[in-house]
Amino acid sequence: MADIVFRNVTKRYGTTLAVDDASFAVNDNEFFCFFGPPLSGKSTILRLVLGLEAPDAGEILIGGKPVNTVSPAERNVAMVFQNLALFPHMSALDNVRFPLVERGVAELQIKKRVADVAAKLHIGHILHKPPAQLSGGERQRVAIARALVRDPNAYLMDDPISALDARLREETRVELKRIQRELGKTLIYVTHDQEEAMSIADRIAILESGRIRQIGAPAEIYDRPASTYVARLLGSPVMNILKSVQGEGGIEAAEGAISIADRTAPADAVEIGLRPEDIKVRPWSDTEKTSPRPVRVFEVEPLGGYTVVTLAAGQARLKALLRGQPDIRPDAMVAISCEPTRVHYFGQGGGALAR
Numbered sequence: 001m002a003d004i005v006f007r008n009v010t011k012r013y014g015t016t017l018a019v020d021d022a023s024f025a026v027n028d029n030e031f032f033c034f035f036g037p038p039l040s041g042k043s044t045i046l047r048l049v050l051g052l053e054a055p056d057a058g059e060i061l062i063g064g065k066p067v068n069t070v071s072p073a074e075r076n077v078a079m080v081f082q083n084l085a086l087f088p089h090m091s092a093l094d095n096v097r098f099p100l101v102e103r104g105v106a107e108l109q110i111k112k113r114v115a116d117v118a119a120k121l122h123i124g125h126i127l128h129k130p131p132a133q134l135s136g137g138e139r140q141r142v143a144i145a146r147a148l149v150r151d152p153n154a155y156l157m158d159d160p161i162s163a164l165d166a167r168l169r170e171e172t173r174v175e176l177k178r179i180q181r182e183l184g185k186t187l188i189y190v191t192h193d194q195e196e197a198m199s200i201a202d203r204i205a206i207l208e209s210g211r212i213r214q215i216g217a218p219a220e221i222y223d224r225p226a227s228t229y230v231a232r233l234l235g236s237p238v239m240n241i242l243k244s245v246q247g248e249g250g251i252e253a254a255e256g257a258i259s260i261a262d263r264t265a266p267a268d269a270v271e272i273g274l275r276p277e278d279i280k281v282r283p284w285s286d287t288e289k290t291s292p293r294p295v296r297v298f299e300v301e302p303l304g305g306y307t308v309v310t311l312a313a314g315q316a317r318l319k320a321l322l323r324g325q326p327d328i329r330p331d332a333m334v335a336i337s338c339e340p341t342r343v344h345y346f347g348q349g350g351g352a353l354a355r
């Protein structure tokens with residue numbers, strides 16, 4: 001059992017609150033991701049789990065046991081640092097064996113463990129090669145194998161693939177997800193990349209300045225962000241957050257370009273959130289009598305399968321994500337709308353409001 005629990009953990013560096021009263025429970029075998037902007041406390045949380053730092057307040061438990069005073073070695077948690085670099089002068093096999101040789105593990109056990117990990121990562125046939133003769137993807141798998149060859153209680157990964165190019169990153173994250181499932185181990189993962197966090201994790205914790213703002217499954221956080229802060233972090237293009245007022249036909253925003261007839265809308269909403277994929281765009285015709293007002297197409301970005309349309313409603317800018325390559329030109333006038341059930345409401349201070 002390697003569930004990892006923080007109870008009201010605080011860590012300060014001088015006057016900086018790196019981790020501020022954090023409480024969470026990572027389940028055994030879970031792929032748990034910390035996501036947040038730079039300096040939000042992600043790496044400090046990993047160092048606290050590893051035992052490289054001690055909390056100023058609160059309690060850390062691994063497998064049900066308090067570990068505040070337990071040494072890093074006794075915690076038996078493996079850390080995979082950024083970039084997963086291999087030793088160039090060693091074969092892939094020697095690279096993978098290295099952590100066990102270094103720890104003086106018996107040869108028979110090393111052979112068994114390496115064979116086991118090599119089978120899971122599908123690298124048995126390339127182990128005799130030096131890193132220079134491996135493709136980028138193969139090198140990644142060997143590096144991951146070297147990190148996984150120990151048999152710790154849990155793995156921690158700090159932005160392990162951020163230095164790779166976009167294609168290799170996509171491939172590797174699929175590998176990592178599959179490997180974690182097959183190994184059946186707890187994995188705590190830190191990333192700067194919202195798409196990576198969404199695609200890889202069972203659950204995500206969202207951090208802001210050392211505080212945990214929301215914990216949940218990716219889809220749950222995406223569909224029900226607890227605040228405008230969280231809403232803006234996940235999704236690309238980001239959610240449109242617009243000042244809203246109570247109008248005759250319902251909630252209005254973007255200078256009257258959006259009108260939401262939603263009887264369940266909370267009366268204290270001051271902002272609404274619209275995901276770009278939830279905005280519908282249709283050509284405006286002068287004969288239309290009904291509100292809302294038209295908006296001008298500011299820019300069109302065709303991305304192949306999707307098109308991002310930026311809309312200008314007075315000073316407000318909105319982004320709509322449309323399927324395919326619709327016939328929409330810059331400077332055209334269009335009408336926009338959104339299903340009431342897809343609208344997010346936020347109150348003063350940015351907290352999400354229930355309908």
Ligand SMILES: Nc1ncnc2c1ncn2[C@@H]1O[C@H](COP(=O)(O)OP(=O)(O)OP(=O)(O)O)[C@@H](O)[C@H]1O
Pocket residue numbers: 013016017018036037038039040041042043044045192
């Ligand atoms: N050893 C240290 N001494 C002083 N301040 C530190 C130390 N380590 C971290 N901090 C501060 O604690 C806060 C959290 O830093 P941390 O590295 O945990 O954030 P992070 O989210 O991992 O950032 P990044 O994404 O840039 O790696 C920051 O304000 C940072 O400056």
